[in-house]
Amino acid sequence: MVTMHLLRFVEFVSDSLLSVAYPQPCSLCGSNVESHDLGVCCQQCWQLTTIFDGAETVCWKCGVVTSGSISPVRVDAARCHRCDDQSFTAARACGLYEYALRSSALQLKREAYLPKRLLSLLIATARRAPIDAATRVMPVPLHSERLKSRGFNQAAVIAEAVARSLNLPLDDTSLIRSGVSDKYRAGLDAKAREDTVTGAFSVRYPALVNAEDILLVDDVFTTGATASSCGQALFDAGARSVFVLTIARPRH
Numbered sequence: 572m573v574t575m576h577l578l579r580f581v582e583f584v585s586d587s588l589l590s591v592a593y594p595q596p597c598s599l600c601g602s603n604v605e606s607h608d609l610g611v612c613c614q615q616c617w618q619l620t621t622i623f624d625g626a627e628t629v630c631w632k633c634g635v636v637t638s639g640s641i642s643p644v645r646v647d648a649a650r651c652h653r654c655d656d657q658s659f660t661a662a663r664a665c666g667l668y669e670y671a672l673r674s675s676a677l678q679l680k681r682e683a684y685l686p687k688r689l690l691s692l693l694i695a696t697a698r699r700a701p702i703d704a705a706t707r708v709m710p711v712p713l714h715s716e717r718l719k720s721r722g723f724n725q726a727a728v729i730a731e732a733v734a735r736s737l738n739l740p741l742d743d744t745s746l747i748r749s750g751v752s753d754k755y756r757a758g759l760d761a762k763a764r765e766d767t768v769t770g771a772f773s774v775r776y777p778a779l780v781n782a783e784d785i786l787l788v789d790d791v792f793t794t795g796a797t798a799s800s801c802g803q804a805l806f807d808a809g810a811r812s813v814f815v816l817t818i819a820r821p822r823h
């Protein structure tokens with residue numbers, strides 16, 4: 572009896588040790604990840620990743636990197652105009668959806684944990700203009716079915732950490748997701764999927780959103796459709812601005 576308990580205890584301890592054991596293989600190249608802080612990728616793969624430092628010329632609104640076609644006279648006047656119809660004030664990402672940022676975003680769907688490197692990039696991005704004007708942090712809500720199967724909302728993991736670091740109130744209850752389920756959406760093509768996001772969000776407590784500058788947090792900015800749909804609901808509830816913060820975005 573005692574031996575059995577001891578055995579279980581030993582198993583428990585070795586499992587715990589294994590989960591923090593380093594070095595672990597990089598999820599991209601297989602070489603050793605030098606530090607726990609780097610998450611699932613090695614230093615080399617982090618170096619291959621395009622990380623924004625605030626000096627690049629981006630569309631002021633959607634944050635897409637613009638290449639030389641826009642006059643550098645006023646960087647904040649740079650606009651791609653493809654995002655003109657989207658309902659948010661400005662969106663920024665830590666970098667491109669590639670290498671270490673892509674792996675880190677995918678890992679965050681499996682494990683509710685933000686490695687130090689990723690968190691510091693998110694904080695640095697959130698502290699840059701124009702999104703540094705935010706007064707309240709809100710995650711993009713996950714559909715309830717998805718939340719049940721995953722057990723956590725990866726956007727909420729980011730929002731919590733960012734709110735704590737920036738000393739801003741976290742609001743993960745005002746914005747709610749309704750609309751059709753992901754299961755239904757999975758059978759649709761990209762355009763139809765985008766259409767189903769429209770009107771999928773609403774604000775439960777408009778008084779908490781009214782006249783606020785919201786920092787809407789999601790893991791990845793893809794077409795901007797989700798951010799825009801949340802933004803529409805937030806603006807309808809009286810938000811003054813809707814800033815969007817994500818780990819990564821596509822190059823175009």
Ligand SMILES: [Zn+2]
Pocket residue numbers: 597598599600601602612613614615616
């Ligand atoms: Zn690597």
Ligand SMILES: [Zn+2]
Pocket residue numbers: 630631632633634635650651652653654655
């Ligand atoms: Zn744009």
